[in-house]
Structures are given as structure tokens and as C-alpha cells.
Amino acid sequence: MMYEQQQFQQPMLKMDMRKKSIEEEKLEMLDLSGMSLESLPSPSINLATICKLDLSNNNLQNIPESLTARLLNLMVLDVHSNQLRSLPNSIGCLSKLKILNVSGNLMEYLPKTIENCRALEELNANFNKLSQLPDTIGFELITLKKLSVNSNKLIFLPRTTSHLTALRVLDARLNCLRSLPDDLENLINLETLNVSQNFQYLDSLPYSIGLLLSLVELDLSYNKIKSLPDSIGCLKKLQKLSVEGNPLTSPPPLVVEQGLHAVKEYLCQKMNAGHQSPTKKKSWVGKLVKYGTFNGYVRSGARERDQECEAFIMPEYRTMDGLASPRYKGMFSPSRLFSPRTYFSN
Incomplete structure (x- = not known):
């Protein structure tokens, strides 16, 4: 039951x-x-x-x-x-x-x-x-x-x-x-x-x-x-x-008319040219060499298409005494040295 x-x-x-x-x-x-x-x-x-x-x-x-x-x-x-x-x-x-x-x-x-x-x-x-x-x-x-x-x-x-x-x-x-x-x-x-x-x-x-x-x-x-x-x-x-x-002036209208691929190629070439141009601002390593922070030298030798290829060697390191002064403080700030705008600026 x-x-x-x-x-x-x-x-x-x-x-x-x-x-x-x-x-x-x-x-x-x-x-x-x-x-x-x-x-x-x-x-x-x-x-x-x-x-x-x-x-x-x-x-x-x-x-x-x-x-x-x-x-x-x-x-x-x-x-x-x-x-x-x-x-x-x-x-x-x-x-x-x-x-x-x-x-x-x-x-x-x-x-x-x-x-x-x-x-x-x-x-x-x-x-x-x-x-x-x-x-x-x-x-x-x-x-x-x-x-x-x-x-x-x-x-x-x-x-x-x-x-x-x-x-x-x-x-x-x-x-x-x-x-x-x-x-x-x-x-x-x-x-x-x-x-x-x-x-x-x-x-x-x-x-x-x-x-x-x-x-x-x-x-x-x-x-x-x-x-x-x-x-x-x-x-x-x-x-x-x-x-x-x-x-738009960059890229120019003629490039834009050719489509996306042409625009991307134009901008890539412009960026690479800005990176390689000797008239552009040098990298942060170059700036440190210029102001004597690193005791290094530049070795040039190999050439490709008439462009000099450079290799930077740093055999020894020197102190950064004096770089903390107000004169150089802003110059070596991280936001300035590592900014992509600075590195690839026109």
C-alpha cells in the first residue's frame, strides 16, 4: 500500500x-x-x-x-x-x-x-x-x-x-x-x-x-x-x-580613388620613409650618443642600393651625471623618447 x-x-x-x-x-x-x-x-x-x-x-x-x-x-x-x-x-x-x-x-x-x-x-x-x-x-x-x-x-x-x-x-x-x-x-x-x-x-x-x-x-x-x-x-x-x-591631402585623391589596398600601401611607404630618412629625428639611442651619455661608436660598411647600413656598438657605459638638470630633463622624458608620434613624425 x-x-x-x-x-x-x-x-x-x-x-x-x-x-x-x-x-x-x-x-x-x-x-x-x-x-x-x-x-x-x-x-x-x-x-x-x-x-x-x-x-x-x-x-x-x-x-x-x-x-x-x-x-x-x-x-x-x-x-x-x-x-x-x-x-x-x-x-x-x-x-x-x-x-x-x-x-x-x-x-x-x-x-x-x-x-x-x-x-x-x-x-x-x-x-x-x-x-x-x-x-x-x-x-x-x-x-x-x-x-x-x-x-x-x-x-x-x-x-x-x-x-x-x-x-x-x-x-x-x-x-x-x-x-x-x-x-x-x-x-x-x-x-x-x-x-x-x-x-x-x-x-x-x-x-x-x-x-x-x-x-x-x-x-x-x-x-x-x-x-x-x-x-x-x-x-x-x-x-x-x-x-x-x-x-584629404594625405593620401592624395588619386591614391584614394584606387581603393583600400593603394591607401594602405601609400601610408606604409610613408611611414617607412619617415623611419629611414636621415633628415628625421634620430632614435633615443642616437640622442644619448649625441649628448655623450654612451661611449659608443658607429660602424658603417655594408651598402645596399647606395644606402649606408649602420650598426651601433656600445662597448662601455658612462654615468648620466648632469642629465638630471632642468635643461635635459624634458629632453629625455619617456613620453618624448618613446612616443610613436616622435619616432614616425613627418
């Missing part, structure tokens, strides 16, 4: 678990899009069970702080095409949030607490009125793979942008960018970079843009750029380069 009762209870337990899983599946996504909502109704469900919330294409002007704070398991939040002027500070409570779409609103800033969404992989803030992004955004959103902030009023990108090492796509077109961060080389996974249509504002690029070794697409069109950094010639994975609408 005991055995029969046990057999009866076990299927009942399985049915209860199945019902529970079906109920949870129904609560996984809450779709309130396109309902012309001006405010959110009081929820009649447990918000902690929702992992996707779609509030897009409404007339919402704000999202209650209390609502966001209870969405503890939310992974996708879509509020695009509303009338939102800001996000609630409690957005930082969404520790599991992976995708956030706030495009097509009236936002002038993103709350600093968004940095607490450390699981975030995709942030879409296109078509807003953003004039800046949180300064330390790059320190916290270390899993971010796609950052879309096109069609805003951004004057610059935070310097910490270069810490977004997981980033694959950066779309900052149609803004008011004056410049890009200097140390872009840290974006080791970046595949697509679009900074086009900043029109009269963006007139130069950092040398580090040519150190984005994973870059496949680069769109620089419709800016005021006159010269591309020689380092772009080193981008081996680059397959698409858009530079139309710029007053």
Missing part, C-alpha cells in the same frame, strides 16, 4: 513542477510596446520573474524608480521611441542586464549608476540629445560589446572608452566630436568603428587608430580630416575604409 501511494505522489510532483515552469515561461517576457502608454500601470505580477521588458513605442515620460529596482532578474530592457528625458537612478540595480535600448528619446545624459550594470553587453542610445557620457563608463562596463551613440550631441568620448576591451562595435556618427581618445590601441577586440558625419568638427585622428589590430571596418566619411595617420597602413584585417567627404 505504501508503495502504491508513493507511485501516485511522484507523477503529481512532476505535474506541479511542469505547471510552475510554464508559468515562469509566461512571465519571462512582458510586452507593453505600442500601446500609447503615458504612464505604467501598477504591476499585478512578480517583477522579479521578468527577464525581458518591452516598453517601446509609447509616450512614456519617465520610468518609476520603484519599478526598476524590483526587476532583479531583468536581462533585456527596451524603451526606445518614447518621450523619456532620463533613466531612473535605480537602473544600477539591474545587475543581470545585458541589453539596454533607450534610442529615440529626449535624454541629455545617462545616469552614472548605469556603470553598475556590469553584465551589460549592448547599449543603444541613438537619437537622443546626449552631450556627454559618464566619465568612468569604461572602468565598469567591461563586458560591453556594442556601444551605439549615433545622432546625439557628443563633443567627445570619455577617455575611459579605451578601457572597454570587450568592445566590438563603436558607432559614434552624427555627433559633434572634436577628437577621439588617444589610447585607442587598448580596444583589442574592436571590429567596427564609425565616426562619420561629425562634419566641421572632427579634423584629426590619433596615431593609435592604426593600432586597432582587430579592426575590419572604419568609416571616417564626411568630416574635416586632411591627413590619415600613417599607422592605418598597419591594419592587416581592415577590409572597408570610407573616407569620402573629407578634404
